[in-house]
Amino acid sequence: MTPIFKLCEDYVGKLAALDPIGAATGGVAGGFVPATDYSPDGHAARAELVRRTLAELAGLSATSDADRHAAAHLRERLEAEAAWHEHGEPLRMLRGQFGLVNLIRDSVDLLPRDDDQWHDVAARLHAVPVMLASWRASLDLGLARGLVAARRQALETAAQAERFAGVHDPLVASYGDGRLADELAAAAAAAHAAYAATARYLRADYAPRAAERDGVGAERYALAARRSLGADIDPAEAYAWGWAELDRIEAEMAGEIERIRPGASWQEVSALLDESHSVAGVDAYRGWLQEQHDRAIDELHGTHFDIAEPLRKVEVTIASGSTAGSPYYTSPTEDLARPGRTWWPLGGRERFAVWRELTTVFHEGVPGHHLQIGAVMAAGDTLSRFARTVRVSGHSEGWALYAERLADELGWFADPGTRLGMLAASALRAARVVIDIGVHLDLPLPDGSRWTFEKACEVLRERGHANSHRIHPEVVRYFGWPGQAISYKLGERAWMAARQAAGRHPDFDLKRWHTAAVALGPIGLDGLAGALERIN
Structure with a gap:
């Protein structure tokens, strides 16, 4: 394993330890950890990992095309992540539908449920109140610093959290009456109470102090688009x-x-x-x-x-x-x-x-x-x-x-x-x-x-x-x-342009191009056309 591949490996492992919910949702293998810390300290730890990794990457030299590709992807993604942290975005990380409340709910449903894995399900359910409380701490700090999300997102997320009170009952029922039944029921009840408490917080405490305007403006939009x-x-x-x-x-x-x-x-x-x-x-x-x-x-x-x-x-x-x-x-x-x-x-x-x-x-x-x-x-x-x-x-x-x-x-x-x-x-x-x-x-x-x-x-x-x-x-x-x-749509436009450019080669073969394109792995749109044209 080259030093660049080793750095990539180490970063994924360290991030998984700091954000096990994100890691598990993304399919990262590793030991079970029940909760991510969404508090200011948790975000600061992840931001520091990004900074350290970028600094280490700057001292490494690529020795192959695979190395160069790996380094470019790591650098581009971490630079975008560093900018997100630097602008205080984790302190107003509040969006309806596909936000943190939905992520936490899905993280329970994604857990395997073999006989010896229901302990993990119970632990994740027990962790739901802890995670939601840590998230509220970040939102509180954002309010104190004037880094606020839109009121609409607070109210929509509150409504979503209210609907999640009771969402884990079918999961608990599917376990039956085994020896963990009482623990699972108690953990689910605590999770449901935490969803309800989060809904009350968003309605009563956050929404009155949130931004009236929905749009984020040019500077934040450029950061988000990147x-x-x-x-x-x-x-x-x-x-x-x-x-x-x-x-x-x-x-x-x-x-x-x-x-x-x-x-x-x-x-x-x-x-x-x-x-x-x-x-x-x-x-x-x-x-x-x-x-x-x-x-x-x-x-x-x-x-x-x-x-x-x-x-x-x-x-x-x-x-x-x-x-x-x-x-x-x-x-x-x-x-x-x-x-x-x-x-x-x-x-x-x-x-x-x-x-x-x-x-x-x-x-x-x-x-x-x-x-x-x-x-x-x-x-x-x-x-x-x-x-x-x-x-x-x-x-x-x-x-x-x-x-x-x-x-x-x-x-x-x-x-x-x-x-x-x-x-x-x-x-x-x-x-x-x-x-x-x-x-x-x-x-x-x-x-x-x-x-x-x-x-x-x-x-x-x-x-x-x-x-x-x-x-x-x-x-x-x-x-x-x-x-x-x-x-x-902008991604589709980039893919269609890349295929059109590659198709001008006299030996273009669509199946071969598809296979090679998928094998390249993820690429930012800035580099997509060049990378896909070179694969013929």
């Missing part, structure tokens, strides 16, 4: 491109609507498809999702990709109690013992319009996140441990959107209804670009009006064609997580 993309962007260019891309997609949607029912409106066609292309009941929905995941793997393996045997299964998980509007993915563990999982919120639905969701199957599973992230986790020592476990949102989300386009090229949306669903999902991602940049930088809409929460919901509904159950949580997410929503 963290999500691994690149600096021209926000005005990206904003204009997002509107143009939305227009392009809507024109293509109009043609698809004509194929389904000439002269009909979007509303009429979507209502028709909701009736003809849907399943009823959670069990039928889960079964349909699993069947589509399995089919995609069967059809791609050996043809367009070589998928390692441990990755030829994606586990569908219904995200009970989740208020997130969007499905999401969690990776396998480093040892591949825990499978890759896709998580599907119900959104209060009992009937599921699968014509809209087939494209998301390919995004979250294969050839999307599971194929790319799973292949990286299975790469062994050809990639640094840091590259295997630390991703760049623009790289991975861009690949997942590219995967949806690839599915279209392969004819997997031959049914006009499912292709319309794919285009509607693409429109939603383009709407994310304009909402995210427009809100946080206070840029005008094309008609000169200004962004509000209601206007963002309108754009997502009318231009992004979002399902009704997704609109509110999606907009809450964009408002509370600046720079993340742009990673999908």
Whole structure:
């Protein structure tokens, strides 16, 4: 192992000790530790680890292409992380939907549950009140220093925490009446009480002192965009491109609507498809999702990709109690013992319009996140441990959107209804670009009006064609997580440009390019085009 690979290895191990929740969620192997310290001291310890690692990296020389790639990824990610700490962002780390409360809840559900592992489940449940209290200490310090999150995020997270009071009861019930039953029940009750206490704190103590404005401004947005993309962007260019891309997609949607029912409106066609292309009941929905995941793997393996045997299964998980509007993915563990999982919120639905969701199957599973992230986790020592476990949102989300386009090229949306669903999902991602940049930088809409929460919901509904159950949580997410929503479309743009450039080589072979592109591991968008062009 080279000194650079050894530094990457050491950093991942040390960070896992300081942030076991993040490590476990990201699939990092290691001994079980029940809690992450989210207090100011915990954040300071992680910031110091970043600074020490960057200083050590500066004294090392790369001896191979693998070394240079590992060093570049480590440096780029840690520099973005250092800037995040230096600006005090951990002290206002508060966002609805995909925030810390949801992470802590998921960290319980992700634990293995063999007979000898229920002790860990009980310990994690016991740790929930401790973790939430440490987080509140950081938020209190942020309030004292004038580093505050938006009031909307405080209230939305409070509502989420209230809904989580009781969320672990099905897990405890699944254990039965074994010898840990009483301990599990007591630990779950304590966790539920902590969710409720956090909701009260956010409503009564934090929200009255929080920022009224939702947007974060240019300086914080640039910091957030770099963290999500691994690149600096021209926000005005990206904003204009997002509107143009939305227009392009809507024109293509109009043609698809004509194929389904000439002269009909979007509303009429979507209502028709909701009736003809849907399943009823959670069990039928889960079964349909699993069947589509399995089919995609069967059809791609050996043809367009070589998928390692441990990755030829994606586990569908219904995200009970989740208020997130969007499905999401969690990776396998480093040892591949825990499978890759896709998580599907119900959104209060009992009937599921699968014509809209087939494209998301390919995004979250294969050839999307599971194929790319799973292949990286299975790469062994050809990639640094840091590259295997630390991703760049623009790289991975861009690949997942590219995967949806690839599915279209392969004819997997031959049914006009499912292709319309794919285009509607693409429109939603383009709407994310304009909402995210427009809100946080206070840029005008094309008609000169200004962004509000209601206007963002309108754009997502009318231009992004979002399902009704997704609109509110999606907009809450964009408002509370600046720079993340742009990673999908801007990442896709980078992947498509890289493939186009590589395709100009006379010996271009798509399967070979896919294999090599995935094998490179995560790359910031600043370096993506050059790295992908060189692989031919």
